[in-house]
Amino acid sequence: MKGFFQLISADEFLGLFDGFAPLATEQILLNDCRARTLAVDVAAPEALPPFSRSTMDGFAVRARDTFGSSESEPALLTIAGEIAMGACGRDVVLQPGQTAAIWTGGELPGNSDAVVMVEFTNQPDARTVEVYRPVAPGENTIRAGEDFEADATVLRRGHRLRPQDIGVLAGLGITKVNVYKHPVVAIISTGDELVQPDQPLKPGKIRDINSSTLAALVEECGGVPVPLGIIGDNLESMAAACAMALDLPADIVLLSGGSSVGRRDFTLKVFEQLDQTEVLAHGVSIRPGKPTIFARRGNTALFGLPGHVGSAIVVFHLFVRPLLRRLAGAGNIMDLRRVQAITAQQIPSTIGREEYVRVALSNTDGSGPPKATPVYGKSGLLSPLVQADGLLVIDRDTEGLDTGETATVILFP
């Protein structure tokens, strides 16, 4: 059955990732955790806030002492003290008819349950406060644990840490965090016609574009790219490069080959000949990206990517990125933003395969749905890539879109 594969759908391709497990975990400092993925559920080690606080500048009171007060009949309270910022508010305990000056964020004194804003008070003398409005119990305060009670779950395993999440962890005193390791991604460009970008061009040669592009894509979604350079179009060199990648060890190997039929067969043969390696897919019913090859060796994934960088980018976003995020422990592996856009012109398509059309978006200020204009160009051209903002999806049962139709666009990160 070697070499015989049926085209599978994009969803079937994604289903192949179920067999891959997240990578090992490591404990790192909170301040290094941005964009890392939590490897454990995080519970609050202490209540937040740790004590009941005022949310206003004013006077802490027993709410009942203010009931019935008004402009014409203010409640008269005696000042029992002032709670300085950072001082222990509990050291002051209010007796009936007493109050204490307090600042935003200060700890409530004992027996107090509300704060009157300074705007609704008057101080006729140093010991007395007139209160012109009643406050309800709890008003202008946050009670201890109102944000998180001790032991409450704060964030779940699989959550990617954003700045605000890091702030919450800092607030709870959590300064070391268990996260998943960064996936290591080996990148191999194959082609007798390729030279390094910094080398002089000889006749018939072109510069290697895929290594730099794929490395930047990997880095952008939290992987560690390891470019292994340019490999000639022969089985021995390609097999040796794959072996080197597996020895790193890489978690994902990206082998981007030429787009000729013969070279695709090379990639397939190389994967088939590797020890303990199973080819899981050869061809996917999408355009571009159809000749993609996918294999696994234990928990390591090997991709044979199209040689055209434009196609390789599509396959990266659709498949490599989700697998990379799965290995990195993400709960949501399809993380590229998707928006609804309006087509600016007719977009033809072929029934039976999903099409991913590069589009430039206009009207992206949020005042209405963006307008999507296809950025066409022959498949080998790079200039359309520079103009595109994302990929418009045309599903396999659709024969193309008319002008003014609504469609989903996957936004480039």
Next chain:
Amino acid sequence: MKGFFQLISADEFLGLFDGFAPLATEQILLNDCRARTLAVDVAAPEALPPFSRSTMDGFAVRARDTFGSSESEPALLTIAGEIAMGACGRDVVLQPGQTAAIWTGGELPGNSDAVVMVEFTNQPDARTVEVYRPVAPGENTIRAGEDFEADATVLRRGHRLRPQDIGVLAGLGITKVNVYKHPVVAIISTGDELVQPDQPLKPGKIRDINSSTLAALVEECGGVPVPLGIIGDNLESMAAACAMALDLPADIVLLSGGSSVGRRDFTLKVFEQLDQTEVLAHGVSIRPGKPTIFARRGNTALFGLPGHVGSAIVVFHLFVRPLLRRLAGAGNIMDLRRVQAITAQQIPSTIGREEYVRVALSNTDGSGPPKATPVYGKSGLLSPLVQADGLLVIDRDTEGLDTGETATVILFP
């Protein structure tokens, strides 16, 4: 006039940034350029592709030799050679009636102007090819310079480099790039009640949340955060910390203070007392974020941010981030994605100020506009921040939104 400021609008606040110049530039290696901003227009130093190429596996021909060919009357061509991948195609020159085997990406031989796909040919013997379909001049080829002619502008100053842009630069042999330097952002948290996140809590104290949050926000948008620690609530300490920040030298200083009125006045006084420093704004008609203070000293910006981290995050996204991007040379400083969403419930607002309501989004698969549900909570609470996906904008002339209305949401990065 000290201390007397009128509230300005968000647009007026952004207008204050016009006076700030982008930072100095540096030349760095292409592979370190991801997410950096170009400091120069980039022109193609050579044509791309450098030679005319085939986009198919097949036979390079003089198109006219195939005119009139069909299944029943194929054109008969003589094989003059094969262009191996990476070989100099021009070394083979086609005479009338001749053809050469070629692979996808191969250089066209001399005198050829099109390629016949191998699927539409037959080889009755080693020297002869039958062609079953005519091809037009240019068909299945990319001509030299079709992507970029030599000297053509490829990317403009102010463009943020994405993976595909880095690929194009690699393809053109550009491996060193002039980009703007990373802005250095000093971060100062003030408050007698604050302790470092890793220190034990004493009564009345809370952990510093703002430093970690702001550092992660700065890093996320390409700045270099320099947290200077926690400063007590007194003019001397705050002034000394600002002086230290300016000596770094920082390009932006973020001083986040408590939210009490007295402390806000401290920040204003500190800025006013700094050498050669001009306070440009004290108060902006947005909610949250109203008490924001903004000053400049030469090309360095100083922000007095609200003490509540939720408010500080809003001010960061609305103002600090755009200024950071301006200093980093970005052409588009308002880079947070904005989408249209449908309100899931009524959202009250007050005429006369812009409101930024934290919302969680559902239905974000691109199949329709997302639904925005407000994540309410008292202003000092952190837990709503963890649940929010972005900020729903209610403009100053609107008295709130009904259920099912369309509104703009600024997405958290």
